Amino acid sequence: MSSHHQVLIIGGGSAGIMVAAQLLRQKKIKDVAIIEPADTHYYQPAWTLVGAGTYDYSKTARPMSSIIPKEATWIKDKATGFDPENNTVHTESKGDISYDYLVVAPGLAYDFSLVPGLGEVIDKGVVCSNYTDPKHTWEVIKNFTGGTALFTQPTTPIKCGGAPQKIMYLAENHFRKSGVNKKTDIIFATGGTVIFGVKKIAKTLMEVVDRKDINLRFHHKLVAVDGEKQIAWYEMGKEITAGGCVVISSNEEDDLKLDESFQYNYKDVEMTRDGNRYGIHYDMLHTAPPSVAPKFVKDSPLVNDAGWLDVDHQTMQHNKFSNIFGLGDVAALPTAKTGAAIRKQAPIVVDNIDLLIKQDKMGTKVYNGYSSCPLVTDYGKMVLAEFDYQNNFTPDPKLKQMFISDSSKEHWRLWMLKKYGLPHLYWNKMMKGKHV
Structure with a gap:
């Protein structure tokens, strides 16, 4: 069996729903269909707050049936592949569906095989992730009694690059309130070279790091997790011989210390060496999962060499198939x-x-790469990092109306925006196809 639609959308997440709702409401396009297997649509930005015990998880979920626009056709099925030459999408149980225009927006998938050992321990015991189970994150933070609190991330692209550090700032706040901070070392290990790619934001975040006494470790490529021994294994993503420095110096075997250029505000926590790998022993671990395009996209003719959907950076049109976006x-x-x-x-x-x-x-409209990351830095404080393809700081003029003159600085009004303003906008405006 097969069916045809003028506009076919894959994905009932933020992207798919916004496109469908805007086409129907603003552009009066009649025949729009959405392929989406899930029963529930989540407002994931609030999961940071759920993981810190300050937002109700159930409030982040709504039935998919209430989110998909009434005028759209909901194809409750999984897309399994593409035949772009014949304008067709294959599905698991509903057969082939053809289209005039296709919008591919299924989000990303997690591939735990990229960090061996992580899949076995994620969301269990002292290993948590706001990306997969924020309720467990809060249990871990709440029950933490001291030691090394390791916050880290894989080197794949991830959702919201700032999320792995937001939960760390909130966790530190909680540790301070409960007094656990006196016997705790907080470490942020990242494959990157700076805390944040936008200079103005990085400056603020370094002040936060100083205030919270956090040890930053750069060039750290997460390669494996040993759940039994509670060790996160890293390879160094920078030539260790660069400038003739040694990444880890040791006078005695058990006294390993990181070279200055690999870290900031050093904390002497337990480390292990195995060949060119360095293990950090953790008493709690929070990470983002390694992320890839969903398999049916990755195995299709629609991706670039890196395995992501190959679209024009400014128009979102596919670089090879002009009726695919x-x-x-x-x-x-x-x-x-x-x-x-x-x-x-x-x-x-x-x-x-x-x-x-x-x-x-x-x-003639073009996308300039605008993205934003609401960086929660404490309960009741937030910085809003807004930037474009060039990593220029590009604040939204609408914030000026909220009496926030500089959103690169911490502000309680930005926290209110994160906790109350944005969820309201999301459910009531963005998901309904209204101009925001």
Whole structure:
């Protein structure tokens, strides 16, 4: 059995729903279908707050049936592959579905095989992730009694690049309130070279790191986790011979110390060496899962060499198939994978499809890489990192109306925006296809 739709969308997440809702509401396109197998739609940005015990998990979930626009056709099934030459998508049980225009927005998938050992321990015991089970994160933080609290991330692209450090700042706040901080070392180990790619934001975050006495470790590529021994294994992502420095110096075998250029605010926690790998012993571990495009996308002719959906960085149109568009986390765009990015990408996709249908031409709007990361730095404090493809700091003028003159500084009003303003906007405006 097969069916045909004028616009077919894969994915009932933020991207798919925004595009569908805007096409139907703003552009009056009649025939829009969404392929989405899930029963529940989650507002994931609030999971940071859930993991810190300050937001109700159940409030982040709504039935998918209440989110998919009434005028859209919901194809409750899994997409399994593409035949772009014949304008067709294969599904698991509903057969082939053909289209005039296709929007690929299934989000990303987790591939635990990229960090051996992590899949076995994630969301169990002292290993947690706000990305997969934020309720467990809160249990881990609440029950932590001291030792090494390790916050880390894989070197794959991940959703919201700032999320692995937001939960760390909130955890530190909780440890301080409960007095556990006196016997705790907090470590942030990242494959990157700086705390944040936008200079103005990095400056603020370094002040936060100082205030919270956090040890930053750079060039740390997470390669494995030993759940039994509670060791996270790293390889160094920088030539260790660069400038003739030794990454770890040791006078005696058991006294390992990191070279200065690999870290900031050193904490002498237990480390192990095995060849070119360095293990950090943890008493709690929070990480983002290693992320990839979903298998049916990755194994298709639609991806670039890195395995992400190959779209034009400015128009979101596929680089090879002109009636296919892609946006959101699956798209190969050199910017952060966030809902804020989707908010700016969706109208461009919608505009282009609308013009192609009605006038057989593309629009003139371009996406400049805008993304934003609400960086929660304490209970009641937040910085809003907004940036483009060039990592320029690009604050939204609407914030000026909230009396926030500089969103690169910590502010309680930004916390209110994160906890109350954005969820409200999301459910009531963005998911309904209204202009935001």
